Amino acid sequence: MNHPVELGKDGGGSAVDTGQASGPAAEEARHRAETARAALTALRGEVAKTVVGQDSVVTGLVIALLCRGHVLLEGVPGTAKTLLIKTLSRALDLDFKRVQFTPDLMPGDVTGSLVYDNRTSEFEYREGPVFTNLLLADEINRTPPKTQASLLEAMEERQVSVEGDARPLPDPFMVCATQNPIEYEGTYPLPEAQLDRFLVKLTVPVPSRDEEIAMLQRHAGGFDPRDLSAVRPVAGPEELAAGRAAVRAVHLDPKVAAYVVDLCRATRQSPSLQLGVSPRGATALLATSRAWAWLSGRDYVTPDDVKALARPTLRHRVQLRPEAELEGATADGVLEGILAHVPAPR
Numbered sequence: 001m002n003h004p005v006e007l008g009k010d011g012g013g014s015a016v017d018t019g020q021a022s023g024p025a026a027e028e029a030r031h032r033a034e035t036a037r038a039a040l041t042a043l044r045g046e047v048a049k050t051v052v053g054q055d056s057v058v059t060g061l062v063i064a065l066l067c068r069g070h071v072l073l074e075g076v077p078g079t080a081k082t083l084l085i086k087t088l089s090r091a092l093d094l095d096f097k098r099v100q101f102t103p104d105l106m107p108g109d110v111t112g113s114l115v116y117d118n119r120t121s122e123f124e125y126r127e128g129p130v131f132t133n134l135l136l137a138d139e140i141n142r143t144p145p146k147t148q149a150s151l152l153e154a155m156e157e158r159q160v161s162v163e164g165d166a167r168p169l170p171d172p173f174m175v176c177a178t179q180n181p182i183e184y185e186g187t188y189p190l191p192e193a194q195l196d197r198f199l200v201k202l203t204v205p206v207p208s209r210d211e212e213i214a215m216l217q218r219h220a221g222g223f224d225p226r227d228l229s230a231v232r233p234v235a236g237p238e239e240l241a242a243g244r245a246a247v248r249a250v251h252l253d254p255k256v257a258a259y260v261v262d263l264c265r266a267t268r269q270s271p272s273l274q275l276g277v278s279p280r281g282a283t284a285l286l287a288t289s290r291a292w293a294w295l296s297g298r299d300y301v302t303p304d305d306v307k308a309l310a311r312p313t314l315r316h317r318v319q320l321r322p323e324a325e326l327e328g329a330t331a332d333g334v335l336e337g338i339l340a341h342v343p344a345p346r
């Protein structure tokens, strides 16, 4: 992904105490947070048992889980998107489901539907695949808007309403929606307002030469991507909850908040963009930066955290002007220019 600060590599910082609360309760919370961080860091190694490379994608997914966000995954076919999400759910001891979004998929195929039971002569609700922890929504742009909307509503509300009854979705609940960057023909691109609901857009790159060779060697050594039994649950909902609590305590300097806002405002003024980042996007960037700060072992956010997360958090929230697009501009390129020009606090 080529971030200024590479995601997936160690943030480098060590835990620094800056005027934290004291006492046995605070001490225990701190201990829980440390254990959670160690477990979530170990996830990377566990996922690496099946997937070669893709470190930034794994880190992006963990950040999204910590922020209770949803993820857009973009990558050409065969780059281990499915393998990655499946392995992650196993390593986190979470339930996993996958839905292939096709042109004839109905909203009820995602959220569930009322089914008539002949024996009891009553309607019974049958849960759809959305009732899971990690939902892989494959090729979300192949399904018409009505079905997309049913998923997006469930994502936003974390519940499904059937005949006036609200049924809460499990917690954690995260949707990873894939989009194929090449095949846009005959598809229903998500409207801007819907894209804004995804916390991050992660690009899954084709592996490097060395990584691809390592992958082939694994396969030659008998690795079977359908058999994930070697993957152990190294963290789970408890660690995620402790992590979330710790992220909420990450200190934000007003100067860093102003930096986030300045970056977002710069997107609204960029001559290459017809749509800049919304205030929701600004809150998203702050959230992901804080989660990354905590994962990196700090209890305060730095401008470098913001820089590292700016592209994955903002790239799907801006829209290029057609002229700029014709000239070969990309959302990442424009964001890179903005990062280079907006002064960061010191």
Ligand SMILES: Nc1ncnc2c1ncn2[C@@H]1O[C@H](COP(=O)(O)OP(=O)(O)OP(=O)(O)O)[C@@H](O)[C@H]1O
Residues within 6 Å of the ligand: 050, 051, 052, 053, 054, 075, 076, 077, 078, 079, 080, 081, 082, 083, 084, 207, 215, 225
């Ligand atoms: N980085 C990688 N590490 C290990 N195996 C890989 C990697 N990339 C691809 N593979 C291999 O390619 C196979 C295909 O991966 P997978 O089905 O997960 O891809 P995908 O991105 O979900 O594709 P699609 O878009 O077609 O659904 C994997 O089962 C694995 O054998």
Ligand SMILES: [Mg+2]
Residues within 6 Å of the ligand: 081, 082, 083, 138
């Ligand atoms: Mg797949």
